[in-house]
Amino acid sequence: MIAITFLIPIAVGIALVFLVLFLGAVRSGQFDDLDDPAERILHDD
């Protein structure tokens, strides 16, 4: 059961990697506008 003491940090650490990736995506503006880019192809200019 001693394994749990380092399995927990590993599990949390992996999740943390994904959290950091997600926050990076938010910060770089990837979620700022989810509607317009899909429609941009339809506009003339």
Next chain:
Amino acid sequence: MAYAIIRGAGLERYYAERTELPPRPEPLRERWESVDPEHLDDGSCEIRLAIDGLRCASCVWVTENVLERTDGIRRVQVSYATGRASIRWDPGQLDLGEIAGRIASLGYRPRLLGSEARPDRSLLTRLGVAAFAAANVMMFSAAIYAGWLGSMEPAYLTLFRWASLVLATPVALWSAAPFFEGAWTGLRNRILHMDVPIAIAIGVLYVQGVAGTLAGFDTYLDSLTMLVTLLLAGRVLESGGRRRAAEAAVTLAATVPGTARRIVGDSLEVVASESLLPGDRVAVGAGEDLPADGVIVAGRGLLQRALLTGESAPVTVQENDEVWAGTLLVDGAVTVEVSVAVEGTVIQQMAEQLRQAADRGTRPSSTDRIAPWFTAATLGVALLTFLVWLPLAGGAKALTTTIAVLIVACPCALALSKPLTAAAGLGAAARRGLLFRSADALLDTAAVDTVVLDKTGTVTEGAVDIVAAADQDLRVAAGLERYSRHPIAVAIVRETVARGIPLPASSDVREEAGVGMEGRVDGALWRIRSGGADLVILEGEGGYRGLIRVGDRVREDSRSAVAALQDLGMRVTLLSGDDPEPTRRIAEALGIEETMPNTSPAAKAERIEGWRAEGRTVLFAGDGLNDGPALAAANVAVAMGSGAASSILTADAVLGVPSVGPLAAGVRVSRVCRSAIRANQARSIAYNVLAVSAAAVGLVNPLVAAVLMPLSSGMVLAGAGRVERRVRALERSGPEKTGS
């Protein structure tokens, strides 16, 4: 104004960077004091501000209520859809800085229009952190619950509890902050909304979690993280449906050319349209938009007034005729004497009406109306539980039971029911071609009982088309009209080619703008002149007279769309600025009995307001800029996707396809959503009554809570998932007449 000065001085970077600092009241004051608001005749001032950070309809309600109770403020209108506020106040009693400070004290960020908005990313960041913590805490909790069955060494139990607490702490203290802020703002202003019971539940959950971890008893931290995650997801969904539309008026103004050619003595000078003054004379050539309102003093031409009237057929204008900024001189050349300065032009007044349309207030949703009762009931039951258990089982048991009551009373499902169902409904409507701007717009549509359709460009294709003409007349006409760029001429040539008639050779063709054409075809002299809005007269030698009827072609599926709306119990009316005869002809083709021809934009709006006063709920579908007032007056405003940009920006919904067919589908989706939300609200209240009762008699422990809470939210989610299926069932069962 202030922004222009700041930008002129190259100081905009200073503000862009300065907003990163915590707000300091003093420099903020100075910035607002340099703003020049609009001074009204009655001595009051008016300004339009953008307010960042409005998260929900309740925020709008709070802001409006608080400002309205402030002395010196006469009128406040806050729009959730655009994040803008229009405020009228008495400058003798307070200044703009104080108003801005008041808004800022509520936790929102007022700014001048024109300064760039930074998108609010904090909600997503909070959601990310909450979801990360929830997933991990649930993993630990699963281990703890499994430990109940077997045996778990106390050391590991403590380890799992501490790990849960470490992960739940940022969720409770940071991710959930919007709920605490909302509740606090509400309480301070004596307004109870849904954030209050949510904040109570989260607060109690966390305090109990800290105490449990320290003292070694069971905690509900898994429920805490999951609740916050679900609630934040609901918020993100709700704000996602709302697009920060650019101000409609900006688009409208763009249709007025930026420059004009002013006549000075014998020469022309190019000046900004804004600087034109009454009495100035400007030259306008073929293909140009008019820069100002005025009167023609020389020349003649063809004016396309679609911007103002919505009718695409151009009319002849000549000396002493009134013309308007933003209209298009299709042909000819005129000199216009400006009659009013830019602010007074018809198009500017229309822009103002459009602004007001975009600012239509948001009323609190039914969920917000339940909130005070809900909070009071929860607190009452909690107090009762404590008082009953205290003499029966002592302080410790009474406290844990009361805590359980407060925790399971969290109105999570209730708060989620509207955003989740509306998100499903918005998707279902979008797949059918109707794009709603907001959840509120979607839900409003369910109550619609009167549908008003604009004629030109909405039920018809909006382009001039040949309705009836003999082949030989068309052939001769096309021979002359091939040299003209008048829309009717273009339609005649197009129809001739479509009928496979070769265009004849012609000579000596002369066009007199706004009057007609003359020339030789096959050696004979022919004249073409207009015989009214929908008739072209062809005159030949020897008194020959041929008639070509022009008009607007009805869209193919308009008839079946009208029939579908009538099947849904709608009263359908056709409105048009056009003459009675063509309007009646099209109404007949569509199976509409009620028509209103010759209706000006203002009269359209008046008519719709009249119906609303009779207690009817009106949906208006139109395409032109001139429909702005009517769009504003209707309960639900629908714009054609191909229509004018500003009508799209102010509308509640946009038709994604050139057809009114999706209207009926949109009404169906809306009705399904409204009943689904009502059912969900009823279910989640029933759940709360059950869960609170169970908690009050001491039957709830962390595992029960961890199962019950997602169950209630899952119920709401399942209800939302059924929206699409129920809409399809309705489409199959509904008697659908076809246009045949």
